[in-house]
Amino acid sequence: MKLQDIGEFGFIERIGRDCVVRAGxxxxxxxxxxxxxxxxxxxxxxxxTDMLVENVHFLLNSxxxxxxxxxxxxxxxxxxxxxxxxxxEAVISIAIPDTVDLPFLDALYEGMKSMAKEFDVNLxxxxxxxxxxxxxxxxxxxxxAPQNEILFRSGARVGDVIFLTGPVGSSAAGLDITLTxxxxxxxxxxxxxxxxxxxxxxxxxxxxxxxxxxxxxxVSDGVAADLDHICADSGLGAVIEEAYLPTTPxxxxxxxxxxxxxxxxxxxxxxxYVLLGTAPxxxxxxxxxxxxxxxxxxxxxxxxxxxxxxxxKCSDGSTEPIETRGWDHFK
Amino acid sequence: MKLQDIGEFGFIERIGRDCVVRAGxxxxxxxxxxxxxxxxxxxxxxxxTDMLVENVHFLLNSxxxxxxxxxxxxxxxxxxxxxxxxxxEAVISIAIPDTVDLPFLDALYEGMKSMAKEFDVNLxxxxxxxxxxxxxxxxxxxxxAPQNEILFRSGARVGDVIFLTGPVGSSAAGLDITLTxxxxxxxxxxxxxxxxxxxxxxxxxxxxxxxxxxxxxxVSDGVAADLDHICADSGLGAVIEEAYLPTTPxxxxxxxxxxxxxxxxxxxxxxxYVLLGTAPxxxxxxxxxxxxxxxxxxxxxxxxxxxxxxxxKCSDGSTEPIETRGWDHFK
Numbered sequence: 001m002k003l004q005d006i007g008e009f010g011f012i013e014r015i016g017r018d019c020v021v022r023a024g025x026x027x028x029x030x031x032x033x034x035x036x037x038x039x040x041x042x043x044x045x046x047x048x049t050d051m052l053v054e055n056v057h058f059l060l061n062s063x064x065x066x067x068x069x070x071x072x073x074x075x076x077x078x079x080x081x082x083x084x085x086x087x088x089e090a091v092i093s094i095a096i097p098d099t100v101d102l103p104f105l106d107a108l109y110e111g112m113k114s115m116a117k118e119f120d121v122n123l124x125x126x127x128x129x130x131x132x133x134x135x136x137x138x139x140x141x142x143x144x145a146p147q148n149e150i151l152f153r154s155g156a157r158v159g160d161v162i163f164l165t166g167p168v169g170s171s172a173a174g175l176d177i178t179l180t181x182x183x184x185x186x187x188x189x190x191x192x193x194x195x196x197x198x199x200x201x202x203x204x205x206x207x208x209x210x211x212x213x214x215x216x217x218x219v220s221d222g223v224a225a226d227l228d229h230i231c232a233d234s235g236l237g238a239v240i241e242e243a244y245l246p247t248t249p250x251x252x253x254x255x256x257x258x259x260x261x262x263x264x265x266x267x268x269x270x271x272x273y274v275l276l277g278t279a280p281x282x283x284x285x286x287x288x289x290x291x292x293x294x295x296x297x298x299x300x301x302x303x304x305x306x307x308x309x310x311x312x313k314c315s316d317g318s319t320e321p322i323e324t325r326g327w328d329h330f331k
Numbered sequence: 332m333k334l335q336d337i338g339e340f341g342f343i344e345r346i347g348r349d350c351v352v353r354a355g356x357x358x359x360x361x362x363x364x365x366x367x368x369x370x371x372x373x374x375x376x377x378x379x380t381d382m383l384v385e386n387v388h389f390l391l392n393s394x395x396x397x398x399x400x401x402x403x404x405x406x407x408x409x410x411x412x413x414x415x416x417x418x419x420e421a422v423i424s425i426a427i428p429d430t431v432d433l434p435f436l437d438a439l440y441e442g443m444k445s446m447a448k449e450f451d452v453n454l455x456x457x458x459x460x461x462x463x464x465x466x467x468x469x470x471x472x473x474x475x476a477p478q479n480e481i482l483f484r485s486g487a488r489v490g491d492v493i494f495l496t497g498p499v500g501s502s503a504a505g506l507d508i509t510l511t512x513x514x515x516x517x518x519x520x521x522x523x524x525x526x527x528x529x530x531x532x533x534x535x536x537x538x539x540x541x542x543x544x545x546x547x548x549x550v551s552d553g554v555a556a557d558l559d560h561i562c563a564d565s566g567l568g569a570v571i572e573e574a575y576l577p578t579t580p581x582x583x584x585x586x587x588x589x590x591x592x593x594x595x596x597x598x599x600x601x602x603x604y605v606l607l608g609t610a611p612x613x614x615x616x617x618x619x620x621x622x623x624x625x626x627x628x629x630x631x632x633x634x635x636x637x638x639x640x641x642x643x644k645c646s647d648g649s650t651e652p653i654e655t656r657g658w659d660h661f662k
Contacts, residue, residue: 003661004661004662006661007659007661007662008659008660008661008662009659011661027375027478027481028481028483031484031564032414032483032484032485032564033379033409033410033411033413033414033484033548033549034377034378034379034410034411034413034414034416034474035377035378035379036375036376036377036378036414036476036478036481037375037376037378038375038376038478039370039376040372041371041372041373042372044358044367044368044369045367045368045369045370045376045420045473046365046366046367047365047366047367047368047420047422047455047471047473048364048365048366048422049422049423049424049456049457049458049469049471050424050458051424051425051426051458051460051467051469053426053460053461053462053463053467054463055463056426056460056461056462056463057460078364079364079365080364080365082364082365083363083364083365083367085365089376089378091378091379091380091471092380093380093381093382093469094382095382095384095387095467096660096661124378125380126380127380127381127382127469128660129382129384129387129388129660130384130387130660130661131384131387131465132384132385132386132387132464132465133463133464133465134462134463134464134465136382136384136426136467138380138382138424138458138469138471140378140380140422140469140471142376142378142473143365145367147358147367147369150358150359150367152359152363153362153363153364154363217364218364233362233363328338328339328340329339329427329459329460329461330334330335330337330338330339330342330427330461331335331338331339
C-alpha cells in the first residue's frame, strides 16, 4: 500500500491510533482545528518546538525510521526536562517527500508513540503535508511545572558546583561510528546513545522539585556550548576538570582503539541529552543522594566563577581556555 | 549584511526584539530550553500547528515576505478562532535555505510581529535551522477558552442553520490573478484576501461566548470541504443555497470579466479564513444581531439535514450533489 493510495486523510486516520496515553487531560485530540486539553491551574505551562530537517539533522541511511521517530520526540522531551518540567501534550508537523514510503512512516510514528508512551505524552494532532524534497519533522510539546520550581539557564551563582546527570561523549562516538563506518566491539551502546537518547525527565523533576539547583540545561550542543549558555545568561564563567568528565568504558575504549580525541568528543559534540546544571556546594551531597536513591546519576565536574569564559583543568595539571563555539547553522 | 555574518545566535537576537506584546502572562520568552507562561486555571488550553513549505503552500515570487510572515501566523490564529478561543503564545520554527537573504527574513518576521500585535499574541521563541532547499516555516500556537464554550466540528444538529462570518471566493480569485498574471481593476482587494487574510477571532469569541452555535470551523480548504468535515464529524448532511453564498462585488466582477466559474471559486478553493458554523434556527437572529452590533458579519447559507452528503440548491432552482474532495497533499 502506498501513501498515494490512502491519501492525506487515510494517513491521518492511520497514524491517529493509540496516540492518547493519558486521556484524563484531553478534551479533544486529533481531528479538529486545534487539540484541546487541561493544565492544572496552579502550574506554569512550558512550550518547546524543534524542527528536524533531512540531511541537516539526520541522514535517512544512518538511523532507522523507528529510532528517528523516538529521537524527534526525545529532543523535545529533553527541553522540558531541562526546565524541570513534566512533558504532557505534543503536536507533530511532517512534510513528506515522495522518497519516503508508507512502511517508513508507519515505523516513524511507531517510534514516536513508543517514546510518547514511555514519558506519558499524548500525541494530539499536528499537520501533514507534502515536501518537494527532504523529510521535515517539527514537534511542538507542551509541559507543565510548578512556577517556583522551574530552572532557567540564568540562575547560576559564583561558587556553584557544575554537575551532569549522566556520561557524555557516547553520542559523539556513536555519530563517529555511523559516519566513518568503523567497526567496534562495543558499538551497540554508542550507536544507541546517538540514535536513541533517553531524556532525563526524572532527573529534572527531582532536581527542580528539591529546589536546590540554581540553573539547568540539557546537553544538546555539547557540554562546552551548553555550559556557555548558562555562563552567558548568568553573567559568569566556569572552570571544569577534565578528570571529572563522566564517560563510559565503551567510549574510552573506542577513543583508544581509533586514537580519537576524547576531550573533543566529550566536550564539543553534544546530543547526549543528559542534564547539565549548577547548585550551591553545600547542597550537592543532598542532591546527589536524592538522585542516586532514585537510580539516577550525579557527577560534579567543576564550579562557576566570576571571571567570564570557560576554562578546563586538564588531567596533566595545566589549565587552558575552552573554545565554546557550538554548532551554528548559518556560519 | 548577510545571515552568515551574524550567524544563528545573532539572527535569533535580531528577530527576538519586540516579540512580547502581553508581558503579564510570560514567565520566560526566547532564550531558554522552553518558553514558560501562565494560562488561567479555569480555562482549557488550545494548541494548533501549521507547516508551510515553499513551492507547496507558497511561491516566493508571488507573495511578499511581510505578507508571508503575516499569513503564516494568521492561519494558526484562524484555527484558534475556529474553536472560539483566544490566541495567546506562539513559537516559530524556520528552516532557511541559502536562497533566502537577511532583508527577506527581516521582512518575514516584521510581518509575523505585526500580525501577532494585532491579535495580542506573544512570540516566545522557536527553532532556527538551515535548509538544504526550500524555506520551511512551522508555527505552534497556544490559545485558551472556557471549556464549556469551545466549539467543535462534531456538534452540528439536524435543522441547524449553516452560516458564514464573511464572504468567500475572494482569496481564490486573488490566487487566480497571481497564478495567471491577469490584470483586473479591483485586483488589490482580491490579492489582499489571498495574501493577507484576517482571522475571525472576534467572530469566534462572540459566537462561542453566546453559547448558541453547535459547531464551528474555519474556511481553509473551501466551504464544501470544510462543511464536509462538520457533516462527517456530526454524522449528518447539508444543503446549501447557491444564491445565499456571500461574495464581494469585486469577486463577482472578476468572475464575469474573465468568465470564471464563481461556484467553483467560492465553494472549492478556500483560504478565506472566515468561520463556517451551524446554529439552531431559533437562535440565529440573536447570533446575527450580536455579531452585527460588533461590526461583524453573518450570512445564513443553508441547513444541516440527516441525509448524508452535501447538496447545492442552484440559483436556477435545481439541486445537485457537491463534490467534497478537498485538497489532498498525497493524492
